[in-house]
Amino acid sequence: xxxxxxxxxxxxxxxxxxxxxxxxxxxxxxxxxxxxxxxxxxxxxxxxxxxxxxxxxxxxxxxxxxxxxxxxxxxxxxxxxxxxxxxxxxxxxxxxxxxxxxxxxxxxxxxxxxxxxxxxxxxxxxxxxxxxxxxxxxxxxxxxxxxxxxxxxxxxxxxxxxxxxxxxxxxxxxxxxxxxxxxxxxxxxxxxxxxxxxxxxxxxxxxxxxxxxxxxxxxxxxxxxxxxxxxxxxxxxxxxxxxxxxxxxxxxxxxxxxxxxxxxxxxxxxxxxxxxxxxxxxx
Ligand code: C2E
Ligand code: MG
Ligand code: MG
Ligand code: MG
Numbered sequence: 653x654x655x656x657x658x659x660x661x662x663x664x665x666x667x668x669x670x671x672x673x674x675x676x677x678x679x680x681x682x683x684x685x686x687x688x689x690x691x692x693x694x695x696x697x698x699x700x701x702x703x704x705x706x707x708x709x710x711x712x713x714x715x716x717x718x719x720x721x722x723x724x725x726x727x728x729x730x731x732x733x734x735x736x737x738x739x740x741x742x743x744x745x746x747x748x749x750x751x752x753x754x755x756x757x758x759x760x761x762x763x764x765x766x767x768x769x770x771x772x773x774x775x776x777x778x779x780x781x782x783x784x785x786x787x788x789x790x791x792x793x794x795x796x797x798x799x800x801x802x803x804x805x806x807x808x809x810x811x812x813x814x815x816x817x818x819x820x821x822x823x824x825x826x827x828x829x830x831x832x833x834x835x836x837x838x839x840x841x842x843x844x845x846x847x848x849x850x851x852x853x854x855x856x857x858x859x860x861x862x863x864x865x866x867x868x869x870x871x872x873x874x875x876x877x878x879x880x881x882x883x884x885x886x887x888x889x890x891x892x893x894x895x896x897x898x899x900x901x902x903x904x905x906x907x908x909x910x911x912x913x914x915x916x917x918x919x920x921x922x923x924x925x926x927x928x929x930x931x932x933x934x935x
Pocket of ligand 4: 829
């Protein structure tokens with residue numbers, strides 16, 4: 653019975669599907685106004701040097717505090733923003749906002765911002781980012797743009813120009829979620845990535861084991877040869893930290909260190925780790 657039901661599920665009215673569709677339509681309709689209504693906030697998650705334990709970067713991660721729906725995560729509304737083209741406006745706002753926060757951090761702490769392929773292909777994209785940095789007073793060398801391999805699916809000049817233009821201005825690039833796409837070494841060769849972020853599916857989850865460890869080790873070795881930093885994403889336990897560190901990753905990110913936090917908590921984390929130990933004990 654279950655099999656027949658499963659097979660026919662989509663042939664008739666499906667309440668769950670229409671609920672999803674309805675929610676998607678609502679999100680689509682409300683997202684534009686959400687920016688103006690100040691319902692969006694940028695949170696920051698630390699990326700830590702695994703040798704010193706120090707914060708090297710904060711990744712900007714957008715949150716939507718919806719008046720009725722509560723806290724919405726980017727996986728729910730970023731795809732909608734991408735489908736509607738709103739990602740360009742939203743992305744510009746995120747970069748500008750995050751840069752205004754990052755300018756208050758110590759000079760050696762960088763800001764990482766995620767970019768959707770559509771943002772990069774928009775006309776004037778590179779100039780837009782540089783002028784957002786200028787307005788905020790953040791040097792380009794303190795920005796790192798995280799892109800995924802999906803960016804390279806349609807191999808066009810806009811992408812190449814964007815990356816080369818910003819790299820020439822001093823902006824850094826990180827290849828995000830590495831291992832989930834084609835994991836082609838061609839992109840690493842062709843584009844000036846300074847960092848590879850190994851996807852969290854290699855660190856935690858049901859399929860993690862000796863094989864995923866060997867893959868992390870191989871990527872870390874490649875990174876060392878090419879002078880790139882290798883970041884392990886999704887570190888939740890001290891055992892996972894030890895494993896990826898032994899495998900050669902130079903940096904880590906995950907709930908073990910911290911979740912994404914509001915700007916004032918990010919500032920507190922930085923202030924705290926920069927206090928001398930004696931002051932910390934006394935305080
Ligand atoms: P991402 O760029 O790979 O970001 C890392 C995601 O993993 C974040 O989810 C983060 O909260 C989550 N994460 C970090 N550590 C752990 C951990 O230890 N365990 C687990 N289970 N998760 C962890 P988040 O904030 O929900 O963002 C999801 C995705 O949405 C991001 O993946 C990124 O692709 C996209 N995104 C977020 N903010 C933006 C943005 O401002 N612009 C664009 N274009 N995309 C964004
Ligand atoms: Mg990212
Ligand atoms: Mg990632
Ligand atoms: Mg991701």
